[in-house]
Amino acid sequence: MVSVLRPAIAPPTIRRATPLDHAWIIDLGSRAFADLGDYREVLPAWLRQANVAAWIDDPGPRRGFTMLAFYRDDFSGDHVADLLAISVEPVWRRHGLGRALLDHALHVSRATAKAGRLTELRLCVAEHNHRAQRMYERAGFTPVALDVGRYGTGQRAIRMTVPLR
Numbered sequence: 001m002v003s004v005l006r007p008a009i010a011p012p013t014i015r016r017a018t019p020l021d022h023a024w025i026i027d028l029g030s031r032a033f034a035d036l037g038d039y040r041e042v043l044p045a046w047l048r049q050a051n052v053a054a055w056i057d058d059p060g061p062r063r064g065f066t067m068l069a070f071y072r073d074d075f076s077g078d079h080v081a082d083l084l085a086i087s088v089e090p091v092w093r094r095h096g097l098g099r100a101l102l103d104h105a106l107h108v109s110r111a112t113a114k115a116g117r118l119t120e121l122r123l124c125v126a127e128h129n130h131r132a133q134r135m136y137e138r139a140g141f142t143p144v145a146l147d148v149g150r151y152g153t154g155q156r157a158i159r160m161t162v163p164l165r
């Protein structure tokens with residue numbers, strides 16, 4: 001039997017992003033989401049919001065980031081965390097870093113829920129993005145039967161959520 005060995009990489013080292021990280025986040029995010037639209041203006045606008053926070057995996061070279069927004073849903077009135085974006089540099093993918101960043105976002109959301117009124121962590125993912133959907137499902141997210149619209153380039157968005165309590 002032939003086994004495929006993958007080189008060991010430095011374990012995830014996740015920290016809160018600072019303004020010094022924003023240019024890198026915008027660069028990676030706009031490359032990673034290019035098939036959904038032009039994110040070169042969307043990402044800076046998110047990062048400027050007081051209710052948005054980002055974290056990056058940075059054991060030396062920055063390898064990936066995640067971004068969360070916290071707000072009250074106008075429709076349901078629920079207080080929610082929303083995973084606005086998650087991405088890993090292509091060269092570092094398939095080493096568990098995306099899942100580590102997602103687990104960190106879940107940990108932050110659960111800790112915030114304990115101290116307040118957050119009820120769920122939600123996200124939107126493109127219909128064709130099966131690899132991300134698989135990652136979310138394995139982390140406990142389930143799809144919601146709700147029409148949340150389409151991305152700028154036409155792909156249908158799917159809402160997925162995980163309860164925080």
Ligand SMILES: CC(C)(COP(=O)(O)OP(=O)(O)OC[C@H]1O[C@@H](n2cnc3c(N)ncnc32)[C@H](O)[C@@H]1OP(=O)(O)O)[C@@H](O)C(=O)NCCC(=O)NCCS
Nearest residue numbers: 032086087088093094095096097098099125131132134135
């Ligand atoms: C989605 C993304 C963040 C995953 O990062 P990653 O570091 O490669 O993910 P991991 O190695 O931690 O893998 C996590 C899970 O994702 C799924 N996955 C990741 N890459 C996959 C692939 N090429 N094929 C199938 N499943 C895949 C698997 O379920 C995997 O878990 P498993 O290895 O236990 O089966 C990364 O592919 C990425 O940055 N993509 C572009 C941006 C994007 O699509 N973000 C999500 C927008 S909603």
